[in-house]
Amino acid sequence: MKSTIKDVAKEAGVSIATVSFVINNSKHISSETKNRVLKAIKSLNYHPSKSAVNLVSGKTGNIGFILTDDHFLRTEPFYTSIFLGTEFEARNAGYYILLTSINPDFNKNDPLPRFILNNSVDGIIVAGKIPANLIDRISSYNLPTVYIDYIPTKNCCPLVLIDNLQGGLMATNHLIELGHTNIAFIGADIEHPSLSDRLKGYKQALENAKIQIKNNLIVTNSKYPDRVSGYNSIKSLLSKNKNVTAVFACNDAMAIGVLNYLNDNDYKVPKDISLIGFDDVEADLMLNPPLTTIRVPKIEMGIEAMKLLVNTLKNKKSLLNKILVPVELIERESTSTIRKK
Amino acid sequence: MKSTIKDVAKEAGVSIATVSFVINNSKHISSETKNRVLKAIKSLNYHPSKSAVNLVSGKTGNIGFILTDDHFLRTEPFYTSIFLGTEFEARNAGYYILLTSINPDFNKNDPLPRFILNNSVDGIIVAGKIPANLIDRISSYNLPTVYIDYIPTKNCCPLVLIDNLQGGLMATNHLIELGHTNIAFIGADIEHPSLSDRLKGYKQALENAKIQIKNNLIVTNSKYPDRVSGYNSIKSLLSKNKNVTAVFACNDAMAIGVLNYLNDNDYKVPKDISLIGFDDVEADLMLNPPLTTIRVPKIEMGIEAMKLLVNTLKNKKSLLNKILVPVELIERESTSTIRKK
DNA sequence: ATAACTCGGTTAAACGTTTAACTAAAATTT
DNA sequence: AAATTTTAGTTAAACGTTTAACCGAGTTAT
Incomplete structure (x- = not known):
């Protein structure tokens, strides 16, 4: 049986508010009480219910990741690697990523990604070029957004770009x-x-x-x-x-x-x-x-984008930021000095 | 401003319960009232809060997807395609997928994927071979699980296998x-x-x-x-x-x-x-x-696995199922009749 | 004519958290 | 010693749904 904050409170002999304060470090609690609570949490293997936290906080703990079908399906794992980078960083920051691909010929009347419609995300990462009318529709939701490898026409959001x-x-x-x-x-x-x-x-x-x-x-x-x-x-x-x-x-x-x-x-x-x-x-x-x-550096781009987004989410103020990631010449065997005629 | 069920109820001149019944088709409501509610929902662009629904239903609406780092990172987009299939079907079924990759040398003391620890998923899809001790730890959580392209030692769960x-x-x-x-x-x-x-x-x-x-x-x-x-x-x-x-x-x-x-x-x-x-x-x-x-058929395998899992989730009873997906010979140019010596 | 159902709704409790407002006791200031 | 502030906690409301329990008005059966 899943244990709740009530079980922990009873076990530790305190109110549920105290347990909450201990969990979130949001108020000073005597170290004696704190230890009792921590012990109870551990012994009951308690983990806060995300749904409840989300409901009361108005947040979802999720980040939406959008890219077009053709980018996701293309053979070269370019955007896939970028996604992996965002996932790595999301793990650090405690967010989950909801991935969706959309039609590159997004129609005016096509439905938006469901995680936007259902208010299931706190922010969005867009990878690669997406249709302009989709950008308009998305931005009307006022969700913090980071663009990777694309500059939307109306320049509004933090960007992570290749040099x-x-x-x-x-x-x-x-x-x-x-x-x-x-x-x-x-x-x-x-x-x-x-x-x-x-x-x-x-x-x-x-x-x-x-x-x-x-x-x-x-x-x-x-x-x-x-x-x-x-x-x-x-x-x-x-x-x-x-x-x-x-x-x-x-x-x-x-x-x-x-x-x-x-x-x-x-x-x-x-x-x-x-x-x-x-x-x-x-x-x-x-x-x-x-x-x-x-x-x-694809994975690194994903990491940077997620860091930027989490930052925006925490500070609330959207710092108009732009990261230009450096590139590097990789010499292999398909180039050589010009042959003499 | 996000609208809630209350706004809809007020707009339609009914109680919030009625709105809920209309949304879920869970009780008979006169078609006249139903239309009023539907109209209000549309005009307010109302979408139910996932957190609230999840909280009261005890579900999360999420599916966890687990595969090893090396499978996710390998050049050939094999498991990636399978993932895409699960994502497609998840869209139909109204679930979100939380993807995580794990170390193939999963240690006895390594932490489980956080979506398991935090009770953030209703079920799990495992793609490809994963370490036996991880399987043990996961199965102790009694989450409905579907395995794709791997047969866990203790045969317990629905399987989607290649023939x-x-x-x-x-x-x-x-x-x-x-x-x-x-x-x-x-x-x-x-x-x-x-x-x-x-x-x-x-x-x-x-x-x-x-x-x-x-x-x-x-x-x-x-x-x-x-x-x-x-x-x-x-x-x-x-x-x-x-x-x-x-x-x-x-x-x-x-x-x-x-x-x-x-x-x-x-x-x-x-x-x-x-x-x-x-x-x-x-x-x-x-x-x-x-x-x-x-x-x-990689995408199809993902689709089948998700269907199987959703089915298990809906019926509660885990029907020990096993789907063997057919394969097909694709003749291209790397094979030919034996050359005469 | 009255009892018993059916229909179409409403009321209110419950889910598991966070947090503003409060309080009692202890510590500090005057 | 009284007044004030600080500390360490509690109480209760709120978040947005679902759903069991209830209810009044028609309808049907007796």
Whole structure:
């Protein structure tokens, strides 16, 4: 039988209020009494009822985690790793996470995640790009929210972002340092801040190196940055440009698609074409050749986001915060110095 | 401002009890009154407080999901997909899932998942193998539990299992039908019921085909069925057996390791050696060549497990149930007829 | 005509906490 | 020594539901 605060009070010979004060350290109680209560709690294996605490406090102890179906289902465990990070930190902070995925084509009349409708969360973490109309609807609930890897149009909330610009610079500089000048950029969904920042970094690196930016080396017309788009983008690019010696793909998924096309069509990587990706997902290591990429600290991003949210929840005042997590060049075998013609 | 049942009652001009009856369909209310209440609920955008409902009902509305760290972190999204299935069904049934990962070397004195200690769940889903002492500790809490892809030693609970024996038969038969007779089995962790059943299927298929079972073609001494183990296992096998023409790996992770070794060492797949895996994880499609494998319906397993648990929760009586989910041969390009010597 | 049901509701207790308001005793100040 | 403050605790209301017990008005059976 589950024991309640009443049982503890009776066992310790005090009122239930005293037990509550001891549990929450919310009022000074003599150490003698405190010990009696603590002993009773232990002997009865008492744990406060969450429901009761939640009811009276008006809190839920839950954090909602939202991401789109396609992000959750994608092969590369990118957002999954971020989720894991939030879960680790939630454990420290005593929160539970309620995870839900939503349709990327969220309709005006689609129902919101049920944990929002049912007031089952104290705050929300949004990972990756989600539809603008969903953001509007969510923000009307005035729940503290942290965005990971996306900047909502109406800038309102704490953000945890990748240093995409820096990453774009690093990737492109790496190729430039290897002697490449005909460097293609394979991107997608140019409205996504993360992806367009990577492109910005690419352009900036070229400018810095006094290499002319050629628009016909930049492909960004795919809707989603996935493997298939990568495959098709490099295909159409190479059909028009034979002299490309290096490719910077805006993420590893597209890079894998690019690599597949190159492997299928007798381009040797990196001998004929160097290839660099972005994200550093697990699959990169198993590719042939292993992919050079820009590492994004995914688990750490989740941890930081949860810390930020818990902080906001505790202080009540939403400190407009923005964390830019650093990235790192991971040199593997898909890039090399330009071959002499 | 959040509206409560009181607001609805006032708006509809009835007592709060009537509102409750309408919400839960628990007593006959005239359709006229019912409509008034429904209208009030809608106009106030009322949603019952979970905490209050939970408090009075003694339930939590939550399901705990347990799996080991290494299962959650592994590259192949196997258990992740199972989780997704449970989440889908939880949405239908109105439950929230609290996910936690635990250390595979769970110590006698390690704390149980906090959702168990804090009475935050009504039931538990365990995915994959977990330590025996953890099972003991969990079962002492008498929470309805469903096991997915693992048979606990003390058989107590509903189970959702893969038809591993049948899968082992199918995989091996496929290779036999292609003309192979020197078929290796690459496995691991032979105490894991799923893996040992796959081996059983392998042996049975050979027997049925009157092919002699050779123990030196069976490698099962790795602790975990992962890529590295696959790589090392095939390496040591081929160093002693040059005449192997086909390999059945106990799962896709090991198969990928095997494939990497074969690719690295100038064995052509499937020309020199045919290779079949088990699980059908996303990565298989991107391999070179794409992996023939036995598909396991992962999402569906999650759905079935959640249905089973919800059923147990509703009926209270734990119907000792066991669901064996069927598997399917997915022929891709890593297997072919034996080459003529 | 009256007793016995049925129908459509209402009242109030209960769930397990937190916390504001109170109190009695002890300690401190004047 | 009286007045005041501090300490260590208690009492009771409140949170938002569910549901057993109750009730008055029709309806039906006798």
